[in-house]
Amino acid sequence: ACEAAGVGPGSEVLVPSPTFTATAEVVEYLGGTVRLVDVDPTTGLLTPDLLTQALDAHPSISCVMPVHFAGDACQMLGTEQDPGIVTICQSRGISIVEDAAHAFPASYADGKPVGSPIGTTACCFSFYANKTITTGEGGMVTTNDDAIAERMRRMRLHGIDRSAWDRHTRIGAAWEYDVIAAGYKYNLTDIAAAIGIAQLERAEEFKDARARLVEAYRERLSRIDALRLPPGHQTSS
Numbered sequence: 001a002c003e004a005a006g007v008g009p010g011s012e013v014l015v016p017s018p019t020f021t022a023t024a025e026v027v028e029y030l031g032g033t034v035r036l037v038d039v040d041p042t043t044g045l046l047t048p049d050l051l052t053q054a055l056d057a058h059p060s061i062s063c064v065m066p067v068h069f070a071g072d073a074c075q076m077l078g079t080e081q082d083p084g085i086v087t088i089c090q091s092r093g094i095s096i097v098e099d100a101a102h103a104f105p106a107s108y109a110d111g112k113p114v115g116s117p118i119g120t121t122a123c124c125f126s127f128y129a130n131k132t133i134t135t136g137e138g139g140m141v142t143t144n145d146d147a148i149a150e151r152m153r154r155m156r157l158h159g160i161d162r163s164a165w166d167r168h169t170r171i172g173a174a175w176e177y178d179v180i181a182a183g184y185k186y187n188l189t190d191i192a193a194a195i196g197i198a199q200l201e202r203a204e205e206f207k208d209a210r211a212r213l214v215e216a217y218r219e220r221l222s223r224i225d226a227l228r229l230p231p232g233h234q235t236s237s
Ligand SMILES: *Cc1c(COP(=O)(O)O)cnc(C)c1O
Pocket: 019, 020, 022, 023, 067, 099, 101, 102, 125, 126, 127, 128, 138, 139
C-alpha cells in the first residue's frame, strides 16, 4: 500500500510511536524516512491536533499512517470546525495509509466499518495468528482507488500483470504474461483465504468475547485507585 501510495527514497512518513514495528519498517524498506509522532496518552490514538502539530513541524511529510489501536479507530472524520485526520491530510495533499491490524471488525465514528471508503489511499488489515480474525498468516487491503488497487495487485505477485488463476481458468486466456515491475511475494494464498472466509463468519462472536474480557478487566482494575484506565472502547459497546 505504501509503495502504491508513492512512498520511496526521500519520502517522509508520519508513524505513531506506539505501534508494532511493521508500520515503521515498511517505510525503511522503501527508502523513506520515518517521523514518529506521539499519541493521546489515554486512548493510544493519533489525534487531529497531534497530527497538525507534527505536519507543521515537518512540512515535507508526504504520507501518514494512522494506527487504529486496540479496536478503536482514530478520528478520521470530522466537521468543518473540528476537522478529522482525512480532511487535514487532504488539504495538504498528503496520502493516508491506515494501519487497521487491530481493527477488524471496528467502526469509524459515523458507524461505518473501518476500511470503508473515507478518502484514504488504502486501509491495511492483518490476519496474523494473534489478530482479531486469522488466516494463520496474511492480511487484506481495502481501497476505493482503481489505480492503487491495480498497482497493489501487480506488486503483491512479482509485478506480473496477470495471476496464474486468470491465465489458467479464463476461457481463451493466453498463457503469456508480462512482468511490469520488480514486485514482491506478498499474496495471500487461496488456502489462507478459505480459512479467512470461515473466520469471517465468527468475527462478531470473537469481538463480543474480547469485549467481555475488556469489561472483566475494567471492572476489577477500576477498584485500584492508583490506576487511570483508558476510556471505554467505542467499538465494544
Ligand atoms: C500485527 C500488526 C502489524 C503487522 O501485521 P503482519 O500481518 O504481521 O504483517 C502491523 N501493525 C500493527 C499495529 C500490528 O499489530
